[in-house]
Amino acid sequence: MREVKYEDIVKAVRDHIVYSGTNLSKDALASLNRAYEEEESPVCKEVLRQLLENADIAASEDRPLCQDTGLAVFFVKVGEDVKVVGGTLKDAINEGTRKGYEEGYFRASTCEWDTRANLKDKLGYNLPAMIHFDLVAGDELEIEYAAKGGGSENVSRATVLAPAMGRAGIVDFVTKVVSDAGPNPCPPIIVGVGIGGTFEKAAISSKHALFRELGTVNDDETLKSMEEELMTKLNNLGIGAMGMGGRETVLGVHIEKLPCHIASLPVSVNVQCHSSRHTSFKL
Amino acid sequence: MSKTYHLTAPLSDEDVEQLRVGDIVYLSGVIYTARDAAHKKLIDLMDEGKELPFDVKGSVIYFVGPTPPKPGDPIGSAGPTTSYRMDSYSPRLINEMGQKGMIGKGKRNQEVIDACVKSKAIYFGATGGAGALLARQIKSAEVIAYPELGPEAIRKLEVVDFPLTVVNDTNGDDLYKIGRAKFEVKD
Numbered sequence: 125m126r127e128v129k130y131e132d133i134v135k136a137v138r139d140h141i142v143y144s145g146t147n148l149s150k151d152a153l154a155s156l157n158r159a160y161e162e163e164e165s166p167v168c169k170e171v172l173r174q175l176l177e178n179a180d181i182a183a184s185e186d187r188p189l190c191q192d193t194g195l196a197v198f199f200v201k202v203g204e205d206v207k208v209v210g211g212t213l214k215d216a217i218n219e220g221t222r223k224g225y226e227e228g229y230f231r232a233s234t235c236e237w238d239t240r241a242n243l244k245d246k247l248g249y250n251l252p253a254m255i256h257f258d259l260v261a262g263d264e265l266e267i268e269y270a271a272k273g274g275g276s277e278n279v280s281r282a283t284v285l286a287p288a289m290g291r292a293g294i295v296d297f298v299t300k301v302v303s304d305a306g307p308n309p310c311p312p313i314i315v316g317v318g319i320g321g322t323f324e325k326a327a328i329s330s331k332h333a334l335f336r337e338l339g340t341v342n343d344d345e346t347l348k349s350m351e352e353e354l355m356t357k358l359n360n361l362g363i364g365a366m367g368m369g370g371r372e373t374v375l376g377v378h379i380e381k382l383p384c385h386i387a388s389l390p391v392s393v394n395v396q397c398h399s400s401r402h403t404s405f406k407l
Numbered sequence: 408m409s410k411t412y413h414l415t416a417p418l419s420d421e422d423v424e425q426l427r428v429g430d431i432v433y434l435s436g437v438i439y440t441a442r443d444a445a446h447k448k449l450i451d452l453m454d455e456g457k458e459l460p461f462d463v464k465g466s467v468i469y470f471v472g473p474t475p476p477k478p479g480d481p482i483g484s485a486g487p488t489t490s491y492r493m494d495s496y497s498p499r500l501i502n503e504m505g506q507k508g509m510i511g512k513g514k515r516n517q518e519v520i521d522a523c524v525k526s527k528a529i530y531f532g533a534t535g536g537a538g539a540l541l542a543r544q545i546k547s548a549e550v551i552a553y554p555e556l557g558p559e560a561i562r563k564l565e566v567v568d569f570p571l572t573v574v575n576d577t578n579g580d581d582l583y584k585i586g587r588a589k590f591e592v593k594d
Contacts, residue, residue: 367513
């Protein structure tokens with residue numbers, strides 16, 4: 125058994141949260157630069173210029189990129205030969221989240237569903253973190269993190285299609301979700317799609333798809349071709365940056381798949397705004 | 408072709424009537440922040456016939472819940488939140504109280520667009536996700552009501568050249584529809 129200290133996890137989580145909330149990820153920055161160069165619409169080009177300037181200001185002055193610093197979402201692969209000492213892994217991730225959000229002057233955005241009362245005093249600043257654990261072979265801890273804002277989460281949708289609807293049905297569903305969302309999720313957006321599994325697994329896959337680096341190519345030939353088809357179709361909607369009418373609507377479409385039940389074709393679409401704040405690290 | 412204006416809040420009928428969708432406005436002066444929780448409280452006060460915590464006539468309300476300020480700063484990052492959550496409140500503030508401007512992001516419903524025509528008001532879009540850049544244009548911030556709402560409290564802001572785009576104007580036009588139609592490519 126390899127031992128990993130509770131305090132080391134807290135510190136790593138805290139530091140990665142603060143850094144990624146103030147320094148736009150390299151892949152998102154490169155993608156926004158490309159969109160800025162290629163956009164034909166003057167009003168959207170100005171929006172993209174502001175976003176690039178915003179990223180500069182945030183990084184140089186250590187300020188949050190966006191006031192919606194999101195809920196903290198984690199995908200954690202736990203090696204079966206790892207033992208956390210000094211506390212539990214879940215507590216360490218939550219404590220790192222609390223410290224990162226509070227010490228980084230980020231916003232506490234968790235609340236009760238009905239009274240909408242903020243949970244910062246009851247549970248802790250921006251707690252709980254949204255954590256997905258997976259148990260794997262080995263003696264490492266692999267932690268993927270993203271800050272997920274509310275505006276893009278609000279337009280995300282899941283469904284279960286009839287198997288006969290197939291690829292065309294999936295493409296139509298994704299297109300409808302993005303078209304209906306229009307300006308609301310802060311385009312240009314990243315579109316995560318989860319196909320297959322059960323209802324909830326499709327949703328989790330669509331979330332995980334957003335963690336993939338922009339500009340990377342899917343190693344599944346069918347999914348790669350669907351991603352290309354959707355990129356063209358979604359950019360043809362004409363939504364543009366902040367929905368003001370333009371060519372650059374989508375920075376990337378990322379699809380993950382799982383085996384299905386013989387009766388079902390679950391599909392989930394999780395939308396990410398242009399401020400894609402994500403990182404990963406190993407301990 | 409879109410025009411560029413420099414205006415000072417509070418706004419008059421003349422200020423807003425000249426604006427058309429797609430125009431750029433650099434707004435200075437005093438504006439107020441409110442999200443859905445604060446809007447609900449304002450409407451409750453109106454229903455009870457009580458005085459509101461600020462003069463709504465001519466006012467511009469910014470839909471924002473900023474991050475906490477770092478020591479020495481007036482405000483933290485402060486970009487717009489999605490505006491549809493205010494759709495059920497905005498028409499009454501415009502039609503009954505004389506609100507002249509809203510700043511947010513995303514679509515508004517027909518009732519809001521109709522109120523902009525009927526009572527002469529503008530819905531401005533600010534760039535979502537540009538919270539660090541927009542905060543630079545905010546020179547002072549003071550909580551004037553509902554401090555218990557934290558980031559959602561009503562703040563009085565002094566802004567200089569705050570960059571905005573006209574999304575809904577007093578003609579009932581909608582930049583989201585017009586702009587998208589221009590760049591849509593049909594299959």
